[in-house]
Amino acid sequence: MRDEPAGTARIADQLLHWYDRNARVMPWRVSPADRAAGQRSDPYAVWLSEVMLQQTTVATVRDYFRKFIARWPTVQDLAAAQDADVMAAWAGLGYYARARNLLKCARAVSALGGFPDTHAGLIALPGIGPYTASAVAAIAFDRAEVVVDGNVERVMARLHNDPTPLPAAKPRLTAYAAALTPQTRPGDYAQAVMDLGATICTPRNPACGICPLRTPCAARAEGTAVSLPRKTPKAAKPVRAGHIYLARSPQGAWLLERRPDRGLLGGMLGWPGSEWVASGEGKAAQDKALVPPMAERTASEADTPAPVTSAEVTSAQDTSDRAKSEWAESDQAESERATPQGGGRNKPKATPDATPPLPADWQRVGEVRHTFTHFHLILTVHRATIPDTTPGLTPAADFRPGDLPTVMRKAYDLVAAADAPLASARLPPGTVARRLRRPLPLTYC
Numbered sequence: 412m413r414d415e416p417a418g419t420a421r422i423a424d425q426l427l428h429w430y431d432r433n434a435r436v437m438p439w440r441v442s443p444a445d446r447a448a449g450q451r452s453d454p455y456a457v458w459l460s461e462v463m464l465q466q467t468t469v470a471t472v473r474d475y476f477r478k479f480i481a482r483w484p485t486v487q488d489l490a491a492a493q494d495a496d497v498m499a500a501w502a503g504l505g506y507y508a509r510a511r512n513l514l515k516c517a518r519a520v521s522a523l524g525g526f527p528d529t530h531a532g533l534i535a536l537p538g539i540g541p542y543t544a545s546a547v548a549a550i551a552f553d554r555a556e557v558v559v560d561g562n563v564e565r566v567m568a569r570l571h572n573d574p575t576p577l578p579a580a581k582p583r584l585t586a587y588a589a590a591l592t593p594q595t596r597p598g599d600y601a602q603a604v605m606d607l608g609a610t611i612c613t614p615r616n617p618a619c620g621i622c623p624l625r626t627p628c629a630a631r632a633e634g635t636a637v638s639l640p641r642k643t644p645k646a647a648k649p650v651r652a653g654h655i656y657l658a659r660s661p662q663g664a665w666l667l668e669r670r671p672d673r674g675l676l677g678g679m680l681g682w683p684g685s686e687w688v689a690s691g692e693g694k695a696a697q698d699k700a701l702v703p704p705m706a707e708r709t710a711s712e713a714d715t716p717a718p719v720t721s722a723e724v725t726s727a728q729d730t731s732d733r734a735k736s737e738w739a740e741s742d743q744a745e746s747e748r749a750t751p752q753g754g755g756r757n758k759p760k761a762t763p764d765a766t767p768p769l770p771a772d773w774q775r776v777g778e779v780r781h782t783f784t785h786f787h788l789i790l791t792v793h794r795a796t797i798p799d800t801t802p803g804l805t806p807a808a809d810f811r812p813g814d815l816p817t818v819m820r821k822a823y824d825l826v827a828a829a830d831a832p833l834a835s836a837r838l839p840p841g842t843v844a845r846r847l848r849r850p851l852p853l854t855y856c
């Protein structure tokens with residue numbers, strides 16, 4: 412391990428020079444040329460993008476960002492939005508605590524008359540943690556804050572050839588990053604390191620030959636780049652199980668519920684169901700939950716936009732890994748609250764309560780499998796036809812599957828796939844025939 416890479420003072424200049432020619436085009440970003448011409452970043456756009464990018468890929472965030480900006484062009488517009496509209500627009504992005512905090516923060520900023528321009532002012536806002544405060548202060552206000560996401564950690568570990576495994580290495584990697592952060596153009600510099608990590612210094616295949624830091628990089632010199640940063644092996648995720656009930660009337664109305672504001676998927680639309688309790692399934696089930704056999708995949712996986720799951724996020728090369736701890740912790744806390752009967756790894760196994768929300772001729776359709784940050788979930792899906800007079804139904808005209816969070820959308824897709832007339836009505840051309848060839852019971856991962 413090298414304490415200081417050679418030419419430390421020049422590294423920021425080298426990176427900025429590279430960034431001026433290679434900056435990625437982002438809908439929320441002011442290009443280096445425009446910035447040099449005097450254009451400033453919109454703090455609202457920077458903040459919104461940073462919240463969306465936490466544990467979510469750039470490719471996924473682009474469309475969501477454009478949708479939010481088109482619908483709510485200013486932070487005042489977002490502050491005035493209905494909670495349900497924002498939660499529906501967020502559906503599919505995951506980590507739904509972000510959407511709830513987004514609204515709280517927008518309303519606080521609107522009440523203040525605008526975003527604070529310092530780290531201290533930003534971190535005092537609801538839902539803004541240390542990473543987001545640093546990123547917004549640097550990128551929107553050109554403050555010399557130290558911005559460290561997963562990409563930056565990787566570049567720093569390699570630049571210094573530091574073998575310390577994460578997460579223990581975090582303080583040292585942050586110190587490396589702080590030593591390199593310049594007083595001039597700190598916002599561009601922060602984005603330059605992130606871009607380098609996302610496009611050149613990638614996790615599995617770093618392109619050292621074209622890297623602007625190839626000369627001072629200690630890992631390139633030692634041939635250790637691909638092995639860095641090291642990571643402490645994670646314990647296997649527990650598996651939880653539950654039942655979920657999709658009821659529809661002959662007129663096409665659905666029995667939906669809005670989940671409580673607090674807890675996993677808080678504030679989102681969903682289907683009635685049991686609690687999610689620790690499952691007796693072993694490692695085979697966990698493996699299956701992550702990598703289902705191709706034979707069990709439904710056509711919808713290929714035909715619809717990819718849902719965002721933590722498994723995909725951790726495997727995506729372009730994932731920013733932003734503020735992982737900020738959101739992973741809140742997500743874990745939420746998941747524990749959501750499963751009081753047995754969410755923890757050391758808690759006794761239990762059988763989920765299979766009591767339907769109302770009497771009907773319930774039929775088991777199959778299973779959906781979904782991975783959250785801290786556990787795999789297997790839901791047994793049931794469906795029934797209920798009377799049009801059932802209280803609380805959502806009329807067919809008011810139901811938009813796209814408003815559902817991913818795991819609930821999977822259950823809907825499973826029922827749609829098992830129901831030929833419904834599938835014909837809702838699926839893109841060419842997908843129905845393949846679905847109809849599938850045997851029941853179905854599994855949707």
Ligand code: SF4
Nearest residue numbers: 612619622625628636
């Ligand atoms: S030289 Fe290679 S390992 Fe070092 S920072 Fe560049 S891409 Fe990463």
